[in-house]
Amino acid sequence: MNQPFIEVKNLKKYFPIKKGVFSRTAGHVKAVDGVDFSIYKGETLGLVGESGCGKSTTGRLLLQLLAPTEGEVRYEGKNLVGMNTSELRKMRRDMQMVFQDPYASLDPRLTVGDIIAEPLEIHQMARGKEKDRRIDELLNVVGLSSYHAKRYSHEFSGGQRQRIGIARALALNPKLIVADEPVSALDVSIQSQVINLMQDLQEQFDLTYLFIAHDLSVVKHISNRIGVMYLGRIVELADKRELFDSPQHPYTQALLSAVPTPNPLAKKERIVLRGDVPSPANPPAGCTFHPRCPAVMDRCKTVKPVFQNRDGRFVACHLYE
Template identity: 75%
Template sequence: MRKPLVEIKNLKKYYPIKKGLLKRTVNHVKAVDGLDFSIYKGETLGLVGESGCGKSTTGRTILQLLKPTDGEVLYEGQNLVRMPGRELRKLRKDLQMVFQDPYASLDPRLTVGQIIAEPMEIHRLYSGKEKDKRVEELLEVVGLNSYHAKRFPHEFSGGQRQRIGIARALALEPKLIVADEPVSALDVSIQSQVINLLQDLQGKFGLTYLFIAHDLSVVKHISDRVGVMYLGRLVELADKDNLYAEPLHPYTKALLSAVPIPDPLAKRERIVLQGDVPSPANPPAGCAFHPRCSECMEICRKQRPAWKEINGHYVACHLYN
């Protein structure tokens, strides 16, 4: 049995809503509301869902860029949530992130060489000529040239900037990289280049990815397993082939029905969801998806469905309880 690199247990992230002169907390935005899943060494776990479902918050909370409201994040058996700051800082080099926006995630005042070298200086891994050599190696690994180290971010295209962000993430030789929609801001032709680069780097360095995206075609291409989120909760998690071939949850079926088919003659029944996504500040009772679900039952309105395994396929739906 494989041992997970990262285990997430009952992870929650709530943001307080304050009102009045005294700024009393009157409610909470439940961005992440009780997640349980694992990420295994060397795999790519895709995380998909509509905008605002909590995907990016999940990634940032796992890396402790945001402190969770409740729950545990176990990295190689160590609970990052309760870890003192000094010990957590030592582990930072194993846990890196590629951000969504390649324009905003790079400091415009620094050269590319300084941006990539900064993590090495903070963790005191390289210095002097060794550091410069390492920067040049990383630039070449991600498909750029060593002379690019002297240029500034504004001199590069979006795809090149994302490559720089990937090089920065690789600088400390991490074990886990959280890729937060790393291709959503790029042209389609550039997306494939970055995806192929991530796959090549995974094979070369033995990386583990949490790949966050909303493009289901991209997720299928790069992921080993796929988790589907809705309103801060996981509704389904399975091997990508099983999930795309036989989705169990009504929400997953609706998402997959919207994926374009490259064959113009092929036909697929389009499942159109009615209504809007409920507010995470006031989620529905029971199953969060029930106001939009065509298969809603009375129990769905009252009771939150259990997270259940069906032959390695995890789903939270009363249809299978």
């Protein structure tokens, strides 16, 4: 395989917990706690896990919308961490984001045309008639019409708003798009339309995706490889077929056992996890999954498992050491 397009090494993000009159730091929420992965040119890497596991924070760290506490994010060999504002602005032409909430991510005071034009104006890539032509082109690409440019976002449905968000992300001809649960707020029938649109755009514009979601069926449909996150760490990363056919980490096995099957007669053994997800402000020692793991060993309670490569797939579990 070629060199990674995006390479993430030991990425961490700790948010301070402030207490008292003087707002002293009493601890940290370990939202992302040592994440490693690579994304290759033209592929879609899916990132799944329960709410609060650090998926969205990882996406924002990738684009430097949040400054990491520690670690590296390399884009085509260049480390984005520590870049100054002007350097990051140039890099952001190549990296855009589609946000989860199509209602909150669009400014209600701007027309659709102004929303799409904003990145073009900031980066001075089009003016006048050229800008208007580009807006019309982007609206048509995402399945909307030129006359929609003069309307406001509140006049559109959720699916149409997400199309507007995708058009805005495409305005600068990016190479990478981080899609942060782009269909989770949409009806099921609209979800498939947006997913199919994103696949068509990927082929048309040679895009690379980091696709963040909690719906395993959606991730399976669009992704080439899938990473499974638990409490700020990736516990398994593999090709989607390998992951669904033979999940190795106990957490991945439990997640996949909960996916409903269309055949009501098919028998499926459900793995029910005991207990609740621990707090990221006070994660367990050793393997963070050990309080809920059905295959827990004494070693799991004290020693953090290594995220290791096993014939092209990665897993962090003492069962395979």
